[in-house]
Amino acid sequence: GAGVSQTPSNKVTEKGKYVELRCDPISGHTALYWYRQSLGQGPEFLIYFQGTGAADDSGLPNDRFFAVRPEGSVSTLKIQRTERGDSAVYLCASSPARTGANVLTFGAGSRLTVL
């Protein structure tokens, strides 16, 4: 596609529920990143993929968070047993780079609100 697409744009859920956030990167981009941005903060790194594999998942806060990219294109961020503290905007970005410098193109984000 022309840009990075994220769905849903807004998600309201109740504490304890399961949530999936989807990212459709720019066609041909091999690298895909997930970030979390809380109000007034900078984007916090969660995970990045090169192709289908998670090259670095050191930013995932705990085992309730999981992300997949089974075919090396679309990625899904999965959050189990959501907590109020998970409320944030979840940003996805993609990059054509296979190695080295990564200029990221960001999506508009998915705003998650946990009640």
Next chain:
Amino acid sequence: AQSVTQPDIHITVSEGASLELRCNYSYGATPYLFWYVQSPGQGLQLLLKYFSGDTLVQGIKGFEAEFKRSQSSFNLRKPSVHWSDAAEYFCSGGYQKVTFGTGTKLQVIP
């Protein structure tokens, strides 16, 4: 830890005045460095990037940044600020894994 730091949370400048936003990095070797801008309700937009070579890089919207190895800095500058520049600015850096600073919110007063 490898990171970038933005020491100024909030900066106010008058329209037409010059601007400098600070960014310091902490990496073992020279990382790739970037500045992004985020306007309210908008996504992150790349202003400029530094990979290697000329230490003064030009970006969009009249912004430039200078890489200074001796000071571990990559400060963003603009000679004359416009009201439309009011936004939040993020410095970022890394190699494969790209991390962001906490941001500097720019307010422009008439």
